[in-house]
Amino acid sequence: MDDSEEGVLLIATTMVVLTAFALTVLAVMIIYRKRKLQHAQEITQINEKFSRELLEAQLEVQRQTMQHIGREIHDHVGQQLTLAFLYMQQLQPDDPKMMDRIQSVTTIIDESIVDLRNLSRSLTNTSFLDNDLDQLIKLECSKVHSARRCEVNFQCSTSPIESSGAVKSFVVRILQEFLQNSLKHSQCKAIVVELSSDVNGIVLSAMDDGKGFTEDNRQAGIGLANMRKRAAMIGADLMIESSHQQGTRLRLFIPSQQLTFAHATQYRYSG
Amino acid sequence: MSTLITYFEIAAFGASLVAWPYIQKSKHLRLFPLLLFIIVSVEICLTFFKEQFVFYNSIIYNVQVPLQHLLYLYILYLALERKTFRKFILLSSAIFIFITVITSIFFTDGNRINTIAYCTGSIFIIIGILMKFHEMLQNPTEFNFLKNPFFYILFAFLLFNVGTLPYFTMGNWLYYSLERKDILIVLINVMSIFNYILYSTYSMAFVWMILKKESF
Numbered sequence: 001m002d003d004s005e006e007g008v009l010l011i012a013t014t015m016v017v018l019t020a021f022a023l024t025v026l027a028v029m030i031i032y033r034k035r036k037l038q039h040a041q042e043i044t045q046i047n048e049k050f051s052r053e054l055l056e057a058q059l060e061v062q063r064q065t066m067q068h069i070g071r072e073i074h075d076h077v078g079q080q081l082t083l084a085f086l087y088m089q090q091l092q093p094d095d096p097k098m099m100d101r102i103q104s105v106t107t108i109i110d111e112s113i114v115d116l117r118n119l120s121r122s123l124t125n126t127s128f129l130d131n132d133l134d135q136l137i138k139l140e141c142s143k144v145h146s147a148r149r150c151e152v153n154f155q156c157s158t159s160p161i162e163s164s165g166a167v168k169s170f171v172v173r174i175l176q177e178f179l180q181n182s183l184k185h186s187q188c189k190a191i192v193v194e195l196s197s198d199v200n201g202i203v204l205s206a207m208d209d210g211k212g213f214t215e216d217n218r219q220a221g222i223g224l225a226n227m228r229k230r231a232a233m234i235g236a237d238l239m240i241e242s243s244h245q246q247g248t249r250l251r252l253f254i255p256s257q258q259l260t261f262a263h264a265t266q267y268r269y270s271g
Numbered sequence: 272m273s274t275l276i277t278y279f280e281i282a283a284f285g286a287s288l289v290a291w292p293y294i295q296k297s298k299h300l301r302l303f304p305l306l307l308f309i310i311v312s313v314e315i316c317l318t319f320f321k322e323q324f325v326f327y328n329s330i331i332y333n334v335q336v337p338l339q340h341l342l343y344l345y346i347l348y349l350a351l352e353r354k355t356f357r358k359f360i361l362l363s364s365a366i367f368i369f370i371t372v373i374t375s376i377f378f379t380d381g382n383r384i385n386t387i388a389y390c391t392g393s394i395f396i397i398i399g400i401l402m403k404f405h406e407m408l409q410n411p412t413e414f415n416f417l418k419n420p421f422f423y424i425l426f427a428f429l430l431f432n433v434g435t436l437p438y439f440t441m442g443n444w445l446y447y448s449l450e451r452k453d454i455l456i457v458l459i460n461v462m463s464i465f466n467y468i469l470y471s472t473y474s475m476a477f478v479w480m481i482l483k484k485e486s487f
Contacts, residue, residue, distance in 0.1 A: 007444065008454045011437045015461065018433035026426060029404060033411040040412045 055233050059166055070123030078116050085109045132160040134195055136172050137204070141193050144179050150208075151190045152179070158197040163259040170230045171204060171252065174238070177227050178206050178250050186210020186248060201255040212242040234258055276463055277311075277318040279470035284311045286477035293480045299349035300421065306342045307473070309335060333385045337371045340392030343428070347399035350421070356402045363395035384442045393432045393439070400429045420476035427472035434465045 088106045093099055131139070134156045141154040163171075175193070182188050188210030196203050224240065231238035235258035242248040284307035287294070294300035313335045316324050324331065341364060348360040371388040379385040403425055407416040416422040438445070438458055445455055 004449055004451045005454065007441070008449070008451070008458065011441050011445075011458065012461075014437035015434055018436060019430065022426070022430045022433045025401070025404065025429070029408060030417070032408055033416070036408070036411045 051233065055166065059169065066123045070120045073116050073123070074120040078113060078120065081109055081113050081116065085113065131168075133163050133168050133171060133202075134158065134160060136168055137175060137193065137195055140172060140175055140179065141191075144183065144191070147183075149183055150188055152193065153190065154193045154195075156195045158195055158202065161197060161202055161259065163202075163254075167234050167254065167259055170234045170236075171254070174227045174230055174250075174252060175204065175206060177223050178248075181223055182208040182210055182248065186212065188247065199256065201253055201259065204250075204252040204254075206250040207247060209247045212244055212246050212248050214242070214244055274318055276466040276470070277314045279467055279474070280307065280311050280314050283307055283470040283473035283477070286474040286481075290477040290480045293483075293485065294477075299346045302342060302346050302349070303424075303473075303477075306339065306346070309339060309342070329382050329384050333375060333379065333388075337367070337385075337388050337392060340367065340389075340396060343396050344392075344399060347396065347403060350403055351399070352406055353402075356399075356406070359402070360395075360399055363399070367392050367395055383447065384439075386440055386442055389439050389442075390436065393436050397429060397432050400425050400432075420479045423472050424476045427469045431465045431469040435462050438462050 085106060088102055088109060091102050093102065138154050138156070141152045144150065145152040179191065182191055186208050188208035191206065191208045194203075194205040196205075227240070228238055231252060234254065236252055236254040239251040239253075240248065241251075284304065287304040287307050291301075291304065294303065313331055317328060317331065344360055344364045344367065348357055348364070351357050351360060367388070370391045371385065374385055374387040378387065404416075404422075407414065407419075407422060438461070445458065449455055
């Protein structure tokens, strides 16, 4: 092999090596991108899992705190008031005026005991979440309807839906917020609530015929933000639409796979 | 075989003109028609009017290639986002101009190719492309470079530059001193393939932009 041939061979070899380098760059970029995407996906999954666990912990703490307060009211304050009530009944003053006053105080204490018992029961008894979602929604609608400030019509076109306590609790809270906002701000006469489902998930729709709101006249508050936050926490899509004098519409879509969210650690509210 | 390159270049230039409505808003992509115009003009002169320009062949390339490299560096400067990288391109351009002027005046014979300037420009462009690739890799979740025509334009140019760098570096020796012209023909054919890949990729990238019908 002469010098010319060796020179050309060197050039050709270098060209091949450098071409291989360029192709390696491409391969490395593709592999690196794939790994980075995988890593990002893993982080998202970890974050989601963490958020759910945090939510479960928050709900559990909230439940226990409420039950503790409820028991304290029932066992401690309730007992003391009962004792006070009994002592008051035993009083036999000579003065009839004093007797009337004692009677009034006794009545107040008696009413307070009843109120406290109701409060205690509502705090400790969270077994309402043992009901199906459609029943819970129906209950909420009935409560507002019975207040006679507005006609609430609930339409359900689905069979009982199996869902976790967290989902039930959050859906009911979102609906409560919507109903409260409609009653407080929209001057509506009627609210229509619909619950439907298909293989993809369930849809809760609510619509009032009130004055609606725009971004300009929307009252500052945390209600809407809370609704969105709650929806995001259970992996639901929340859409709220409103325009001036056109009422307000809510659409909450919960994908099927999110319905049994936290199902494994479903709360035993009744126990 | 190398005559065909001109047609590939004309096709790429034509595609860039058709894609103009979609690339005109992009600071860097809109310079491609100009770049390809410079390349196509020179190649048309040297392919179809060979006799008139044969004596000025090296001189024309010694002007066109540095100009082309400067334009590529400017495209990279506009495409890069990180300030450090942009500063590097600015500094590279300044060094490249300085080296080109000095080597053209003192170290290049009138009828030879200025290989030092070519090599310097190519190396700076290769580094610039690698820096742009680095940027493209930063947010793979938000930006998928595999679906971006500009990535393929850059990759084709990287492939062309690294593949042909040794050939052009030894250009003077190959064209003027090598006695075995039969071996040279093999290298010219390889170099032609790199050219076909480069300009085909350019054409396809611009056609892609036209088909996508969205501004880049």
